[in-house]
Amino acid sequence: MPKANVTFEKLGVTISVPAGTRLIEISEKVGASITYGCREGECGTCIMKIVSGMEHMSERSVLEDKVLQENMAGSSHRLACQAQVLGGDIVVKA
Amino acid sequence: MNASPNAVELAPGTHWIGALDPSLREFDIILKTANGTTYNSYCVRGDNGVAIIDTVKASHADEFFTRLEQVARYDEISTIVLNHLEPDHSGALPELMRRAPQAKLYISAKAQLMLKALVKIDDLQFNIVQTGDRVELGGRTLHFFSTPFLHWPDTQCTLVEEQGILFSGDVFGCHFCDPRLFNDKVGDFRFSFEYYYQHIMRPFREHVLEALELLEPLQLKTIAPAHGPILRDAPQSYLQRYKQLAAPLLHNEVGANNKSLLVFYISSYGNTALMAQAIAEGAEMEEGVRVSLYDLQASGGLPFVDLIEEADGIAIGSPTINGDAVKPVWDLLSSLAVIKVRDKLGASFGSYGWSGEAINMIEDRLRGLKLRVPVKGVRAKLIPNEEELQRCRDLGKQLAQHLTGNLERRVISMSELLSQES
Numbered sequence: 001m002p003k004a005n006v007t008f009e010k011l012g013v014t015i016s017v018p019a020g021t022r023l024i025e026i027s028e029k030v031g032a033s034i035t036y037g038c039r040e041g042e043c044g045t046c047i048m049k050i051v052s053g054m055e056h057m058s059e060r061s062v063l064e065d066k067v068l069q070e071n072m073a074g075s076s077h078r079l080a081c082q083a084q085v086l087g088g089d090i091v092v093k094a
Numbered sequence: 095m096n097a098s099p100n101a102v103e104l105a106p107g108t109h110w111i112g113a114l115d116p117s118l119r120e121f122d123i124i125l126k127t128a129n130g131t132t133y134n135s136y137c138v139r140g141d142n143g144v145a146i147i148d149t150v151k152a153s154h155a156d157e158f159f160t161r162l163e164q165v166a167r168y169d170e171i172s173t174i175v176l177n178h179l180e181p182d183h184s185g186a187l188p189e190l191m192r193r194a195p196q197a198k199l200y201i202s203a204k205a206q207l208m209l210k211a212l213v214k215i216d217d218l219q220f221n222i223v224q225t226g227d228r229v230e231l232g233g234r235t236l237h238f239f240s241t242p243f244l245h246w247p248d249t250q251c252t253l254v255e256e257q258g259i260l261f262s263g264d265v266f267g268c269h270f271c272d273p274r275l276f277n278d279k280v281g282d283f284r285f286s287f288e289y290y291y292q293h294i295m296r297p298f299r300e301h302v303l304e305a306l307e308l309l310e311p312l313q314l315k316t317i318a319p320a321h322g323p324i325l326r327d328a329p330q331s332y333l334q335r336y337k338q339l340a341a342p343l344l345h346n347e348v349g350a351n352n353k354s355l356l357v358f359y360i361s362s363y364g365n366t367a368l369m370a371q372a373i374a375e376g377a378e379m380e381e382g383v384r385v386s387l388y389d390l391q392a393s394g395g396l397p398f399v400d401l402i403e404e405a406d407g408i409a410i411g412s413p414t415i416n417g418d419a420v421k422p423v424w425d426l427l428s429s430l431a432v433i434k435v436r437d438k439l440g441a442s443f444g445s446y447g448w449s450g451e452a453i454n455m456i457e458d459r460l461r462g463l464k465l466r467v468p469v470k471g472v473r474a475k476l477i478p479n480e481e482e483l484q485r486c487r488d489l490g491k492q493l494a495q496h497l498t499g500n501l502e503r504r505v506i507s508m509s510e511l512l513s514q515e516s
Contacts, residue, residue: 005505010437011468012501017508029511031457031467070207 004085008032008094009051019087023048023080032094039081044071046080053090057083101161102275104316104324105257107139107234111146111161113154116271125293129286130271133158133182134320136261137165138254140231143172146197147252147261148320152185159186159193168194173229175200175236177263178249179208183320188213200229202240205248223250225308239308241265243301245294251309258315264294265305266332267319278327286322287332291339296432299340306337343400353383353497355439356401357490359411360390360422365445365477366411372483373409373443373472376490383494390422399429406497407439409490410460412452414444419452427459439496440465441489443472450475468496 002019006026015026024046027034037045044067050057057078060068064082101109116130133150135158144166150158171194176184179201191197191213199220201209209220223229223238235255242249244265252261268290272280295302310333317325317332325332355377359370370387377385388398402408410426412419440460442453450473460467469492474482495501 011466012496012499012503013468014503014505015508015511016505021508026508026511029508031461031469035462035464072203 002087004056004087005089006085007089007091009091010094017085020084023078023083023085023092026085027080027092027094032092034080034094036081041067041079041082044068044073044079047071047073047077048080048083049093050076050078050083051091051093053088054078056086056088056090058086099157099160101137101164104136104259104318104326105254108254108257108259109137109161109165110275110318110324111135111137111158111165113150113157113161114271114273115151115154118269118271121269125269125289127269127271129269129281129283131269131321132271132275134267134318134322134324135162135183135186136318137162138231138234138236139166140234142230142232144170145173145175145229145231145234145236146171146190146194147175148177148183148263149186149190151182155186155189159189169196171197173198173200173231173236175229175238175252175261176205176209177252177261178246178320179205179212180246180264181212183263184209184212191215200236200238202238202242202248202250204242205250208246208248228255239305241301241305241308243298244305245298251305253312253314258313260309260312260314260317260329262317262319264320265302266317266325266336267321268323270322272323275324276327277323277325280323283323287335288339290322291336293432295336295339297434299434302336302340306333306340309333342404343397351382353406353494354404355383355385355407355409355490355493355497356398356405357385357387357409357411358390358398358423358426359387359443360413360420361411361445362413362415363445363476365474366413366443368483369443369445369472369474369478369486370409370411372478372486373411373441373490373493376487376492377494379487379491380494380498380500382498385490385494390426393422393426398426399433402430402435402438403433405438407441407493408460408465409441409443409493410456411443412456414446414448414450414452417449417451419444419455423452423456427456427463430463436464438465439493440467441469441471441493442467443486443489445474445476445478447476466496469493 007014037043112134136147268286270283270286361367442456
């Protein structure tokens with residue numbers, strides 16, 4: 001199964017996960033200091049900054065794009081509850 | 095005292111047109127208001143237009159409109175500025191927009207979503223402003239300053255350049271109702287000013303300091319906040335007081351290269367206390383970390399919040415009683431809303447008799463407060479054995495290593511992570 005390595009910069013920990021895992025599944029387990037609201041891509045509570053490796057993330061859905069824009073998030077941000085890791089090395093600010 | 099609804103002049107053509115709420119005793123559920131409060135709104139007249147700065151709580155709209163009508167006609171209003179969108183300042187906005195439909199609305203970028211949620215108009219028009227943007231009223235210039243997170247993301251300040259009057263929104267405000275309005279006329283409101291800072295602005299002290307850098311160079315003659323007295327006597331002294339208040343209450347005595355870890359515990363039979371001591375021992379093995387141990391049983395009135403504000407990490411130990419952490423622990427955790435704890439290191443531990451739910455509950459709360467909780471807490475059934483105490487020492491050491499950055503970076507697999515959970 002393809003793997004991706006997700007590094008949580010502030011925690012100083014890297015997790016090797018199966019491709020297709022959503023960021024929220026990892027960040028919750030690893031104890032990252034981000035909070036979660038609806039978990040359905042509507043509230044924008046779990047916005048997370050991707051430091052590097054955005055090319056290894058799933059495309060933004062129309063819904064995620066709308067929520068990110070409403071929250072004035074830049075192009076380097078994703079919703080942890082929506083974004084999936086597809087492979088390679090990804091570094092997140094959390 | 096004159097409590098009749100008259101507009102009050104601050105400077106030629108600039109008036110207070112707000113509302114008094116002297117009988118309010120509790121604001122937003124969380125604040126005590128022994129003297130009630132005021133919702134301050136202002137009107138600035140220029141040669142070519144009239145600006146209204148902020149409105150009032152919806153329940154006090156009549157008072158606001160009565161005062162407004164004394165100094166301006168609705169068809170003269172060219173500009174409405176909202177420095178902050180909370181309902182106590184935007185409550186009368188929909189009605190004002192209905193009465194003055196030609197007026198252009200000026201808000202900060204972060205106020206957009208709040209505005210749309212408050213004013214249910216499909217084709218809502220507004221202008222986004224930031225530091226340096228100005229609106230000319232003819233002989234009166236409104237100059238905007240972006241001062242976010244004082245105390246909401248949307249907050250801004252607006253200066254009348256020619257008069258040196260700063261409409262500051264909630265910052266420099268307080269809940270103190272006195273119809274004499276001006277700080278050189280009203281009763282002693284110092285405690286309200288300090289209380290307001292401690293409960294409203296304190297979690298945002300870094301933003302307070304940023305805003306002060308922006309505002310200190312201004313030649314201010316008057317600070318006109320959205321609540322409480324208008325500060326026309328020695329306005330700079332209030333900036334200075336904010337600077338003092340924004341400094342930590344307790345100076346952190348650990349050196350610049352040292353980190354501070356606080357271990358809090360409460361213990362029914364001494365078991366959680368044993369675990370706390372083991373965690374402290376483990377943490378002390380790491381150079382550069384100052385470890386402090388506190389028993390929450392003696393926490394009544396002690397300034398643990400002030401200590402935590404300056405600490406780099408906290409570990410909290412609680413027994414589990416009836417499936418929950420005990421009240422002094424929740425009291426401590428609920429008191430942290432008044433300080434910034436985001437990204438501090440957090441951990442939990444405790445002894446239990448049946449099931450030990452408290453540890454996970456505390457961890458969840460720490461994450462909810464946006465602390466990092468990278469190391470799984472230690473649970474011990476009743477009296478911790480040597481293996482469990484060693485796990486506590488290891489926990490302490492790992493926490494200390496997280497603080498110093500001396501942690502061996504390694505890759506953990508998802509399955510390993512999940513197994514730690516169970």
